[in-house]
Amino acid sequence: MNITVDGLTSIYHAGTPFEHIALDHLTTTFEPGKYYAIIGRTGSGKSTLIQHLNGLILPTEGEVQVGDLTLGKKTKQRIIHQVKKHVGMVFQFPEHQLFDETILKDVMFGPLNMGFTEAEAQARAEKYLSLLGVPERAFGRSPFDLSGGQMRKIAIAGILAMEPEVLIVDEPTAGLDPKSHIEVMELFKRIQQEFDITIILVTHDMNDVFEYADEVKLLAAGGLIREGPTEDILTDELLLTDHHLEIPDIVKLTHDLERKGIVFETVPRNTEAFITLYREWRDARAQ
Amino acid sequence: MIKIDNLTYRYQADAPKALDDISLSFKTGDWVSIIGHNGSGKSTLVKLMMGILEGYSGEISVDGEVLTPDNLQRFRERFAIVFQNPDNQFVGATVEDDVAFGLENQGLPREVMLERTEAALEAVNMLAYRRHAPARLSGGQKQRVAIAGALAMEPAVLILDEATSMLDPEGRSDMLAILNDIHKTRTTTLIYITHDLGEIEDSDYAVIMKDGKVISEGTIEHIFSDTDTLIESRLVLPYQMQISRALLDGGYVTHDELVARL
Numbered sequence: 001m002n003i004t005v006d007g008l009t010s011i012y013h014a015g016t017p018f019e020h021i022a023l024d025h026l027t028t029t030f031e032p033g034k035y036y037a038i039i040g041r042t043g044s045g046k047s048t049l050i051q052h053l054n055g056l057i058l059p060t061e062g063e064v065q066v067g068d069l070t071l072g073k074k075t076k077q078r079i080i081h082q083v084k085k086h087v088g089m090v091f092q093f094p095e096h097q098l099f100d101e102t103i104l105k106d107v108m109f110g111p112l113n114m115g116f117t118e119a120e121a122q123a124r125a126e127k128y129l130s131l132l133g134v135p136e137r138a139f140g141r142s143p144f145d146l147s148g149g150q151m152r153k154i155a156i157a158g159i160l161a162m163e164p165e166v167l168i169v170d171e172p173t174a175g176l177d178p179k180s181h182i183e184v185m186e187l188f189k190r191i192q193q194e195f196d197i198t199i200i201l202v203t204h205d206m207n208d209v210f211e212y213a214d215e216v217k218l219l220a221a222g223g224l225i226r227e228g229p230t231e232d233i234l235t236d237e238l239l240l241t242d243h244h245l246e247i248p249d250i251v252k253l254t255h256d257l258e259r260k261g262i263v264f265e266t267v268p269r270n271t272e273a274f275i276t277l278y279r280e281w282r283d284a285r286a287q
Numbered sequence: 288m289i290k291i292d293n294l295t296y297r298y299q300a301d302a303p304k305a306l307d308d309i310s311l312s313f314k315t316g317d318w319v320s321i322i323g324h325n326g327s328g329k330s331t332l333v334k335l336m337m338g339i340l341e342g343y344s345g346e347i348s349v350d351g352e353v354l355t356p357d358n359l360q361r362f363r364e365r366f367a368i369v370f371q372n373p374d375n376q377f378v379g380a381t382v383e384d385d386v387a388f389g390l391e392n393q394g395l396p397r398e399v400m401l402e403r404t405e406a407a408l409e410a411v412n413m414l415a416y417r418r419h420a421p422a423r424l425s426g427g428q429k430q431r432v433a434i435a436g437a438l439a440m441e442p443a444v445l446i447l448d449e450a451t452s453m454l455d456p457e458g459r460s461d462m463l464a465i466l467n468d469i470h471k472t473r474t475t476t477l478i479y480i481t482h483d484l485g486e487i488e489d490s491d492y493a494v495i496m497k498d499g500k501v502i503s504e505g506t507i508e509h510i511f512s513d514t515d516t517l518i519e520s521r522l523v524l525p526y527q528m529q530i531s532r533a534l535l536d537g538g539y540v541t542h543d544e545l546v547a548r549l
Contacts, residue, residue: 175452179324279534
């Protein structure tokens with residue numbers, strides 16, 4: 001499913017003294033099956049943009065095209081409802097939205113809400129809980145007895161059970177311990193690859209962007225500053241520093257080694273790849 | 288000095304030990320990091336230290352004074368704590384009201400209150416925001432105000448309980464820089480609780496906890512000299528240590544040292 005954003009302008013409190021232009025004539029596209037990251041400092045418009053992509057906010061001007069559905073200034077609730085079926089959203093701290101008495105019922109809520117029968121909803125819930133490695137004996141337990149990382153997984157399963165074609169995730173690792181952080185990030189990568197769905201990640205963590213995203217869109221003051229392959233944008237130290245973003249650890253390390261004359265043929269995107277490339281470089285030099 | 292001897296604690300009589308025979312001592316003015324996975328006992332340990340939980344076995348003392356039910360109130364005044372969630376710790380309408388709030392119960396003269404409030408906001412680089420509403424600040428700024436509120440009380444020990452875990456990287460590095468400053472300019476003992484091994488570079492002393500026990504303690508170099516233990520404790524090594532482990536001798540290195548040695 002293609003998403004096209006065309007001349008999108010979003011103004012909060014229009015016509016009042018608090019008027020604020022959050023997005024200013026932004027145009028971009030999201031192609032099916034790719035992993036995108038939207039980056040930019042706090043207040044750059046990231047959160048506003050993703051809320052437009054599933055109809056939580058409607059444009060002040062311009063349009064958002066989701067497949068063959070169009071979101072404009074006056075789009076009806078019926079269309080917005082359709083869009084939400086295609087574009088799922090995992091908010092920050094999604095575990096705060098858990099509410100049901102059992103894990104299974106919580107995950108079934110989304111499909112039931114979409115009009116599926118009890119049996120269909122249950123089948124979907126079971127499928128996605130298993131996918132996330134939740135054992136069947138835990139299905140009947142209360143989600144509130146779980147650790148933070150596990151609760152977040154259940155909340156994510158609830159979104160997946162609606163089988164969106166596009167999944168938007170907003171700061172999915174905030175507040176998680178490092179182990180759960182890795183698990184959650186690996187999960188989205190797996191979902192993208194196994195189900196061929198589009199992932200749109202909003203995060204401040206440039207290490208994650210560099211490791212996982214195919215493409216990056218950099219926002220500042222409500223406008224799109226740069227877009228393109230992750231490797232091009234996240235290795236541009238000046239650009240990142242200008243926008244108050246961190247340089248990924250591995251980029252810093254690779255650049256520092258280049259200054260020492262150690263140059264790899266490809267750019268390592270994580271620690272593991274770095275180690276492999278360094279070993280190859282060392283072996284080649286030894287010969 | 289904080290001294291903990293053979294501390295054991297259970298939340299309920301039939302529950303497993305949340306802390307299992309812990310003995311530790313922290314020097315006055317040190318920056319101590321306590322690292323462990325969720326449920327390892329690190330928060331329980333500081334709650335006991337502050338006299339918030341009762342019913343333990345063992346002994347806790349600060350500067351030679353042992354914690355007893357009789358001196359509990361005075362004991363608690365030595366400590367101040369900053370929690371994880373920046374949104375849950377504000378009471379004042381402005382930043383400076385908020386920082387002064389804790390002082391109001393201490394019967395201090397107004398000038399002293401003002402002086403302390405100002406000095407504390409200065410220390411966290413938030414004086415320019417003194418008349419702002421806390422709700423309008425960023426997460427990192429809120430946490431800095433929370434630190435100011437704690438500092439204004441002039442505690443002997445300042446505890447930070449996963450205080451950076453909900454901040455973005457910029458907010459986190461600002462906060463670590465401010466703690467570094469406080470560490471250099473004040474004699475306050477800092478106890479920094481985290482599950483992130485990447486945040487302990489500036490500590491004088493570190494304690495690794497797992498399942499209610501102390502697994503390892505010492506200087507940063509010492510902690511990182513045994514990376515197997517860290518991995519077994521369900522912690523994630525910082526990138527430079529993962530690389531040191533794979534390509535060098537596995538000993539502790541900073542980024543710059545790693546670059547020099549590769």
